[in-house]
Amino acid sequence: MIKLENLTKAFETPAGTVVAADRITMEVADGEICVLLGPSGCGKTTTLKMINRLIEPTSGKIFINGKDTDRYDPVELRRTIGYVIQQIGLFPNMTVEENICVVPKLLGWDLAKARTRASELLATINLDPALFLKRYPKELSGGQQQRVGVARALAADPPVLLMDEPFGAIDPINREVIQDEFLKMHHRLRKTVMFVSHDIDEAVKMADKVAIFRAGKLEQFDSPDNILAHPGNSFIADFVGSDRTLKRLRLVRVGDVLQASSLRVSGDEQVEQTVALMNEHGQEFMVIVDPEGRPRGYVDVDIVRDRSGAVGEHCAPLPATVRLDEDLRAAVSTMFMHDIRWLACVDRNGVFVGCVTQRGITRLLGETYRAPDAVPH
Amino acid sequence: MAIALIVAFSLGIIAQRNGLIDSIGKYRGDIVFLTQQHIKLVAISGGLAIAVGVPLGLWLSRPGMRRAAETIMQALNLGSTIPTLAVLALAMTFLGIGVVPAIFGLWAASLLPIVRNTYAGMLGVPAHFIEAATGMGMRPLQILSGVELPNALFVMFAGIRTALAVNVGTAPLAFLIGGGGLGELIFTGIDLNEPSMMLAGAIPTALLAVLVDYAVGALAYWVVPRGVNPLR
Ligand SMILES: Nc1ncnc2c1ncn2[C@@H]1O[C@H](COP(=O)(O)OP(=O)(O)OP(=O)(O)O)[C@@H](O)[C@H]1O
Numbered sequence: 001m002i003k004l005e006n007l008t009k010a011f012e013t014p015a016g017t018v019v020a021a022d023r024i025t026m027e028v029a030d031g032e033i034c035v036l037l038g039p040s041g042c043g044k045t046t047t048l049k050m051i052n053r054l055i056e057p058t059s060g061k062i063f064i065n066g067k068d069t070d071r072y073d074p075v076e077l078r079r080t081i082g083y084v085i086q087q088i089g090l091f092p093n094m095t096v097e098e099n100i101c102v103v104p105k106l107l108g109w110d111l112a113k114a115r116t117r118a119s120e121l122l123a124t125i126n127l128d129p130a131l132f133l134k135r136y137p138k139e140l141s142g143g144q145q146q147r148v149g150v151a152r153a154l155a156a157d158p159p160v161l162l163m164d165e166p167f168g169a170i171d172p173i174n175r176e177v178i179q180d181e182f183l184k185m186h187h188r189l190r191k192t193v194m195f196v197s198h199d200i201d202e203a204v205k206m207a208d209k210v211a212i213f214r215a216g217k218l219e220q221f222d223s224p225d226n227i228l229a230h231p232g233n234s235f236i237a238d239f240v241g242s243d244r245t246l247k248r249l250r251l252v253r254v255g256d257v258l259q260a261s262s263l264r265v266s267g268d269e270q271v272e273q274t275v276a277l278m279n280e281h282g283q284e285f286m287v288i289v290d291p292e293g294r295p296r297g298y299v300d301v302d303i304v305r306d307r308s309g310a311v312g313e314h315c316a317p318l319p320a321t322v323r324l325d326e327d328l329r330a331a332v333s334t335m336f337m338h339d340i341r342w343l344a345c346v347d348r349n350g351v352f353v354g355c356v357t358q359r360g361i362t363r364l365l366g367e368t369y370r371a372p373d374a375v376p377h
Numbered sequence: 378m379a380i381a382l383i384v385a386f387s388l389g390i391i392a393q394r395n396g397l398i399d400s401i402g403k404y405r406g407d408i409v410f411l412t413q414q415h416i417k418l419v420a421i422s423g424g425l426a427i428a429v430g431v432p433l434g435l436w437l438s439r440p441g442m443r444r445a446a447e448t449i450m451q452a453l454n455l456g457s458t459i460p461t462l463a464v465l466a467l468a469m470t471f472l473g474i475g476v477v478p479a480i481f482g483l484w485a486a487s488l489l490p491i492v493r494n495t496y497a498g499m500l501g502v503p504a505h506f507i508e509a510a511t512g513m514g515m516r517p518l519q520i521l522s523g524v525e526l527p528n529a530l531f532v533m534f535a536g537i538r539t540a541l542a543v544n545v546g547t548a549p550l551a552f553l554i555g556g557g558g559l560g561e562l563i564f565t566g567i568d569l570n571e572p573s574m575m576l577a578g579a580i581p582t583a584l585l586a587v588l589v590d591y592a593v594g595a596l597a598y599w600v601v602p603r604g605v606n607p608l609r
């Protein structure tokens with residue numbers, strides 16, 4: 001757990017005093033990712049660097065797992081906090097292995113243990129140890145360097161990780177990939193992470209909590225969904241963008257908006273019965289599944305109403321399906337692409353589990369504004 | 378390399394025809410003695426220049442020194458515009474005649490490239506390496522030896538190479554202020570209009586220059602870590 005209490009930093013410059021962080025108070029729970037977000041110069045880096053005391057606070061307190069960091073020798077403190085900087089900062093004179101082993105060596109681990117650890121870590125970031133351990137940073141691509149930077153920060157298994165725009169210097173496609181990898185790793189390791197970003201999309205994707213800064217002040221500290229749904233003021237609303245409701249689509253999985261009734265029929269069912277079932281449930285379509293439960297197609301009530309025979313004979317192909325673990329943005333995007341209002345969802349094995357509808361999605365997004373207890377702060 | 382060998386061989390053949398080799402051979406005793414003296418001059422003055430120049434450059438590159446360092450570097454750069462012969466003359470003016478002023482003069486002439494490159498090499502280490510190192514919990518001395526020096530080493534070696542080239546090139550002049558060395562054969566040869574005597578001094582001097590340059594180059598090649606060594 002990281003707790004900041006009235007944390008303040010004032011820089012004395014020839015042009016006068018710059019208050020880079022102004023009485024910041026916040027608390028990040030164990031295993032959470034907190035993204036510090038805001039425009040350039042708002043004090044994100046300053047706040048982050050006060051935590052590992054690269055910058056000494058002017059006033060205020062920092063607690064890590066309940067202990068006041070003032071009590072520690074700054075150097076000892078830093079060895080227990082993973083740190084990733086935007087420029088990655090891998091030491092070019094050291095191999096990947098030596099880079100990863102820096103903190104373990106500082107902590108006095110024996111060499112064999114440190115090396116084993118380096119090789120384990122490389123494997124978890126999808127780099128083959130046999131290939132990469134002995135390479136120098138200049139022999140890695142930008143994305144690989146970034147991964148090694150994260151591995152190095154995790155080397156001594158610190159409970160807390162500070163990351164200053166760690167994926168900033170990477171092309172958008174690779175950034176998505178590395179973000180996904182990092183999230184996957186995070187779900188396993190559950191570090192408490194402070195993550196600086198100026199990209200709202202990255203924040204929404206990574207964060208459990210978002211802290212929005214402006215000119216040294218903490219403007220709002222909340223879950224990504226609340227920041228997007230209920231921005232505290234017009235600055236935040238502008239910052240998160242006019243498409244903020246669309247951004248919320250990323251936060252919800254298809255599985256969370258699945259229609260409660262997941263009606264389905266097999267192809268040899270009679271049309272009359274199927275139409276009756278659809279009418280009974282007020283549903284305009286019905287998914288047809290094969291014996292394994294995989295969606296085969298669908299029938300539309302308006303088309304088959306006056307037909308007869310087996311529904312399989314009237315089966316229309318499904319233009320697309322979505323997986324349960326995809327986010328709503330992907331689902332909506334697929335719907336728009338095929339000009340359809342609902343999608344059949346499948347689980348990991350391709351078995352039909354239900355449908356998402358546009359109506360269902362808009363209801364969910366609107367819910368937070370209707371609920372009486374969801375008044376903005 | 379091959380071309381140099383061929384040139385050397387053909388020169389050798391021409392020299393043989395003219396009986397030059399035989400007449401140079403006459404000076405064998407002088408050559409051995411003076412070469413030793415010459416090497417001593419170069420080794421002592423060069424060694425002292427490294428021993429003083431590297432720490433001085435490191436010291437000037439420390440954050441606390443930044444302001445003063447710029448001024449000092451300016452002064453040193455100005456100093457480097459003084460021709461080395463003038464440096465030797467000045468050394469003689471203050472220290473008299475003999476080996477000591479010669480060594481001092483050579484030391485002064487080769488100090489500058491070492492200080493300048495050490496300083497530049499250290500300043501050239503990107504700030505974010507130092508920030509990353511500090512943030513990971515390295516202490517200042519660990520950062521200096523583990524991060525800053527290895528990354529500055531290539532540039533520092535370039536300075537040492539230049540300095541020793543200047544040193545070896547200037548060393549024959551030491552004879553003029555009584556420092557001895559191969560300059561004795563060269564200058565006396567010139568005075569007496571005796572080409573074989575002149576060559577007896579010039580050839581070992583040239584060989585020594587090539588050798589020293591090669592040695593420093595090889596050292597840099599092996600000492601500078603592969604990750605920051607453009608040659609590897
Ligand atoms: N060492 C310093 N001396 C004086 N002012 C500083 C110093 N470091 C930062 N500042 C000022 O403090 C303010 C906050 O800087 P900080 O680096 O924390 O911003 P940031 O939010 O990380 O911005 P960016 O997104 O551009 O990295 C800025 O106005 C900056 O100019």
Ligand SMILES: [Mg+2]
Pocket residue numbers: 044045046164
């Ligand atoms: Mg910053």
